[in-house]
Amino acid sequence: MLVIDDLGKRYGGVQAVDGISLVLEPGERFGVIGPNGAGKTTLFKMIAGDVPPTAGAVHLFGKDVTTMSTARRARMGVGRTFQISNLFRDMTVFDNVRVAARGGTSKARVFWMPQRAKDDVSERSIEALESVGLADRRNLTVANLSHGEQRQLEIAMALVGEPSILLLDEPAAGLSAVERATLKSLIENLPRTLPILLIEHDMTLALGLTDRVMCMENGRHVVTGTPAEVRDNETVREIYLGRRDKK
Numbered sequence: 001m002l003v004i005d006d007l008g009k010r011y012g013g014v015q016a017v018d019g020i021s022l023v024l025e026p027g028e029r030f031g032v033i034g035p036n037g038a039g040k041t042t043l044f045k046m047i048a049g050d051v052p053p054t055a056g057a058v059h060l061f062g063k064d065v066t067t068m069s070t071a072r073r074a075r076m077g078v079g080r081t082f083q084i085s086n087l088f089r090d091m092t093v094f095d096n097v098r099v100a101a102r103g104g105t106s107k108a109r110v111f112w113m114p115q116r117a118k119d120d121v122s123e124r125s126i127e128a129l130e131s132v133g134l135a136d137r138r139n140l141t142v143a144n145l146s147h148g149e150q151r152q153l154e155i156a157m158a159l160v161g162e163p164s165i166l167l168l169d170e171p172a173a174g175l176s177a178v179e180r181a182t183l184k185s186l187i188e189n190l191p192r193t194l195p196i197l198l199i200e201h202d203m204t205l206a207l208g209l210t211d212r213v214m215c216m217e218n219g220r221h222v223v224t225g226t227p228a229e230v231r232d233n234e235t236v237r238e239i240y241l242g243r244r245d246k247k
């Protein structure tokens, strides 16, 4: 689904991402953790197509997309959310999803939803809202949603394009414990066939929702393994848990 080969990004004197490689298998849920400034968002942006890498390559669904635009990658089936919220706050929940739905991606690549005639934007939007538990909030303006509900809406907006891979950048950032639990079960309940790349600062979420996890620090790879392996890794404990405990 996704192959990253020796990817690097340099901003002037800052090597934000340095020699990262990973392979995401069909249906796999992959977490990326690491402290502030580790390069997680930069990696994410190179996968989504927001910034070009200065080294290495990105392949999506067997195609080299390294120099391909964000829009083209979206049409290929990349669904994503942003670390910083990207909603139309004065519009209703429903209209936000409908705007996202109109962005349109190729139906041909949809394999996790049954193929049936449901071209209607409104119908698809309701379905996306149902899948994140927001269908009953659809006529509220976004500004009236809780922070947690806004993050749920962002996921609905990614899902309405019927993506073949879902990229989530810190979906739990700024959420309360209760909101985090809601978000966790929402992500857990997404179709198991949909591969997910989850960037998350919150170790509990990142380790609880994924099949494999990679830890980064200062742009570099630290370790990749099962959540248990990463949790028990000595370096991860030092660089990540150590810092977290001091907060």
Ligand SMILES: Nc1ncnc2c1ncn2[C@@H]1O[C@H](COP(=O)(O)OP(=O)(O)OP(=O)(O)O)[C@@H](O)[C@H]1O
Binding pocket: 011, 014, 015, 016, 034, 035, 036, 037, 038, 039, 040, 041, 042, 043, 083, 201
């Ligand atoms: N547009 C940019 N120009 C210059 N430096 C940048 C830019 N974007 C990121 N950086 C730098 O690259 C490094 C990695 O940043 P990045 O945002 O990828 O980290 P992150 O792991 O997502 O951090 P956080 O957990 O805080 O979101 C940091 O040192 C950051 O200051």
Ligand SMILES: [Mg+2]
Binding pocket: 040, 041, 042, 083
């Ligand atoms: Mg980030």
